[in-house]
Amino acid sequence: MNLSGRRILLIIGGGIAAYKALELIRRLRxxxxxxxxxxxxxxxxxxxxxxxxxxxxxxxYTDLFDPASEFDVGHIRLxxxxxxxxxxxxxxxxxxxxxHGLADDLATTVLLATDKPVLIAPAMNxxxxxxxxxxxxxxxxxxxxxxxxxxxxxxxxxSHEAGTGRMAEPLEIVAAIEGLLGAARPLAGKRIVITSxxxxxxxxxxxxxANRSSGKQGHAIARAxxxxxAEVVLVSGPVALADPPGVKVVxxxxxxxxxxxxxxxxxxxxxxxxAAVADWGIAQAGAQKIKKGxxxxxxxxxxxxxxxxxxxxxxxTQRPRLVIGFAAETEKVVDNAKAxxxxxxxxxxxANDVSAAGxxxxxxxxxxxxxxxxxxxxxxxxxxxxxARALVExxxxxxxx
Ligand code: CTP
Numbered sequence: 526m527n528l529s530g531r532r533i534l535l536i537i538g539g540g541i542a543a544y545k546a547l548e549l550i551r552r553l554r555x556x557x558x559x560x561x562x563x564x565x566x567x568x569x570x571x572x573x574x575x576x577x578x579x580x581x582x583x584x585x586y587t588d589l590f591d592p593a594s595e596f597d598v599g600h601i602r603l604x605x606x607x608x609x610x611x612x613x614x615x616x617x618x619x620x621x622x623x624x625h626g627l628a629d630d631l632a633t634t635v636l637l638a639t640d641k642p643v644l645i646a647p648a649m650n651x652x653x654x655x656x657x658x659x660x661x662x663x664x665x666x667x668x669x670x671x672x673x674x675x676x677x678x679x680x681x682x683x684s685h686e687a688g689t690g691r692m693a694e695p696l697e698i699v700a701a702i703e704g705l706l707g708a709a710r711p712l713a714g715k716r717i718v719i720t721s722x723x724x725x726x727x728x729x730x731x732x733x734x735a736n737r738s739s740g741k742q743g744h745a746i747a748r749a750x751x752x753x754x755a756e757v758v759l760v761s762g763p764v765a766l767a768d769p770p771g772v773k774v775v776x777x778x779x780x781x782x783x784x785x786x787x788x789x790x791x792x793x794x795x796x797x798x799x800a801a802v803a804d805w806g807i808a809q810a811g812a813q814k815i816k817k818g819x820x821x822x823x824x825x826x827x828x829x830x831x832x833x834x835x836x837x838x839x840x841x842t843q844r845p846r847l848v849i850g851f852a853a854e855t856e857k858v859v860d861n862a863k864a865x866x867x868x869x870x871x872x873x874x875x876a877n878d879v880s881a882a883g884x885x886x887x888x889x890x891x892x893x894x895x896x897x898x899x900x901x902x903x904x905x906x907x908x909x910x911x912x913a914r915a916l917v918e919x920x921x922x923x924x925x926x
Contacts, residue, residue: 528553528556528557528558528702528703528706529556529557529558530557531557531558531559531608531609531706532558532559532561532606532607532608532609533553533558533559533560533561533607533608533609533610533611533702534560534561534562534563534603534604534607534609534610534611534635534639534641535549535550535553535560535561535562535563535581535611535612535613536562536563536565536610536611536612536613536619536632536635536636537562537563537564537565537568537571537572537577537613537614538565538567538568538612538613538614538615538616538618538619538632538648539565539566539567539568539569539570539571539614539616539618539619540567540571540614540616540648540649540692541571541648542613542614542648542691542692543568543571543572543614544571544572545613545614545692545694545695546572546577546613546614547572547576547577547580548695549611549613549695549698549699550562550577550580550581551580551695552695552696552699553699553702554580554581554582556699560581560582561581561583561586561603561607562577562578562581562585562586563585563586563587563603563631563632563635564577564585564586564587565619565630565631565632566587566630567616567618568632569587574587586603586631587631588631589630589631589634600631600634600635600638601638603631603635604634604635604636604638604639604640604641605638605639605640605641605770607639607641608641608642608706609641609642609643609644609702609705609706610635610636610639610641610642610643610644611643611644611645611646611698611702612632612636612643612644612645612646613645613646613648613692613693613698614646614647614648614649614692615645615646615647615648616647616648616649617647617649617653617654617656617659617662619632619633620645620647620659620662620663620666621658621659621662623636623645623662623666623671624661624662624665624666624669640748640752640769640770640771641752642670642672642705642752643670643671643672644671644672644673644674644698644701644702644705645666645671645672645673645674646673646674646675646676646692646693646698646701647663647673647675647676647690647692648675648676648690648691648692649676649690650681650686650690651681651686651687651688651689651690652688653690654676654688654689654690655688655689668908668911669910670910670914672701672705674693674697674698674701675691675692675693675697675698676689676690676691676692676693677689677691677692677693677694677697678691679691710753710754711753711754711918711921711922712750712753712754712755712917712920712921712924713753713754713755714754715754715755715756715794715795715921715924716755716756716757716758716792716793716794717750717755717756717757717758717793717794717795717796717797717920718757718758718760718787718790718791718793718795718796718797718845719743719746719747719750719757719758719759719760719796719797719798719799720743720759720760720761720762720783720787720797720798720799720800720802720833721740721742721743721744721746721747721759721760721761721762721764721799721800722738722739722740722743722744722761722762722763722764722766722800722801723735723736723737723738723740723762723763723764723800723801723803724736724762724777724778724779724780724783724800724801724802724803724830725762725763725778725779725803726779726780726803726805726806726807726810726830727778727779727806727807727810728807728810728811728815728825729810729811729812729813729814729815730811730812730813730814731814732814732815733778734803734805734806734807735763735803736801736803737801737886737887738762738800738801738886738887739764739765739766739886739887740761740762740764740766740800741766741887741888741889741909742799742851742891742909742912742913743759743761743797743799743800744759744761744764744766744769745909745910745912745913746797746799746913746916746917747759747769747772748769748770748772748910748913749910749913749914749916749917750797750917750920751769751770751771751772752771752917753917753921755917756773757769757771757772757773758772758773758775758790758793759772759773759774759775760775760777760783760786760787760790760800761774761775761776761777761800762777762778762783762800762801762802763776763778775789775790779803779806779830780802780803780806780830780831780833781806781830781831783800783802783833784831784833784836787833787837788836788837791837791843791845792843792845793845794845794846794847794924795845795846795847795848795849795920795923795924796837796845796847796848796849797849797916797920798833798834798837798848798849798850798851798871799851799875800833801853802830802832802833803830804829804830805827805828805829805830806827806828806830807825807826807827807828808826808827808828809826832869834848834850834869834871835868835869835870835871838850838869838870838871838872839869839870846923846924847872847873847920847923847924848871848872848873849871849872849873849874849875849916849920850865850866850869850871850873850874850875851874851875851876851877852865852874852875852876852877852896853877853879854876854877854878854879855878855879855880856880858876858877858878858894859876859894859896859901861876862874862876862894862896863896863901866896866897866898872897872898873895873896873897874895874896874897875893875894875895875896875912875916876893876894876895876896877891877892877893877894878892889908889909890906890907890908890909891906891907891908891909891912892904892905892906893912895916895919
């Protein structure tokens with residue numbers, strides 16, 4: 526595969542396999558990739574910044590607090606100005622620090638700051654590889670969406686011990702890189718509108734009605750869709766989450782504002798309505814703060830809000846090819862979702878059980894059922910990130926990506 530124009534950030538950890546990283550740089554550059562290298566402190570015990578710099582054709586980065594490097598690109602740009610981050614060799618220590626989200630040197634800081642796909646090529650002594658702690662860290666990293674190549678079985682360079690722990694060969698790592706870069710963008714060229722978070726319905730200038738939605742699931746879908754190459758507009762109610770990188774975020778408060786922002790973001794190939802939109806707003810919000818007068822508590826008359834999902838699903842013009850709703854249910858989850866699919870005339874409903882026992886609202890995990898005209902699929906309980914990635918895969922397949 527021709528990798529011209531593709532940017533790869535290679536992090537070289539400290540292990541005897543670091544010498545193979547030099548050949549990996551060469552193989553990537555032969556294919557046209559631009560390779561930037563971060564050398565960990567331990568990595569520098571095995572290869573020098575000078576040799577790496579000569580082979581990469583640009584200086585190697587080594588220190589988090591190196592004023593020259595911060596001036597030059599800085600750790601955040603190192604993390605972002607790339608198409609893929611590769612860690613080779615990934616030592617047991619580096620994997621453990623990644624699994625725990627540490628950021629105490631340049632390599633781990635870049636790994637924590639990146640929003641790009643990450644591939645690790647583990648290399649270590651077979652006993653260290655087989656240790657439950659390493660296997661636990663590996664599972665954690667896989668759940669975070671990090672891809673792995675190797676390690677292979679064979680004799681170890683340092684100890685003549687046989688077993689699994691040898692770093693994958695440079696050409697195997699290149700193949701894994703090509704796989705990730707090729708397959709990673711199934712939504713390239715597609716535009717997706719996503720709603721997320723709760724809405725706030727004003728009672729008066731200082732008070733509002735809201736709900737317990739955190740926006741975690743909707744934001745995760747936006748992040749996954751952007752990572753898959755889509756152009757994403759995220760229309761978000763008030764949330765305490767960072768804007769997902771590479772996504773256009775439109776911030777709104779009320780259901781009416783959300784509808785206007787969604788309509789303004791069309792046309793799109795797909796729309797995903799993950800927001801917990803208030804069904805009712807206050808019929809007449811006070812222009813001034815309502816005072817505690819003698820009249821007793823105010824009677825708040827409610828007025829029905831527009832149904833954004835149903836409006837878009839039933840639009841005569843600019844209906845996205847794929848309109849996906851969510852159903853937050855506390856009982857008869859699948860039956861209610863089927864009824865909602867028919868009533869709102871959307872294409873799919875992602876139904877989740879939000880009864881208090883599940884801890885979905887505000888939590889990090891989700892158990893969902895994908896309901897469409899062709900049936901019901903019940904997915905295993907997984908993280909909201911995993912639900913997002915799985916949903917994005919299905920969207921890509923449906924849109925022919
Ligand atoms: N939705 C919307 N606009 C609304 C209400 C809901 O776009 N005013 C969307 C939500 O984003 C979600 C789906 O509709 O994708 C289902 O919302 P939900 O509140 O669960 O369903 P309701 O239509 O409110 O039905 P019910 O009150 O019977 O649960």
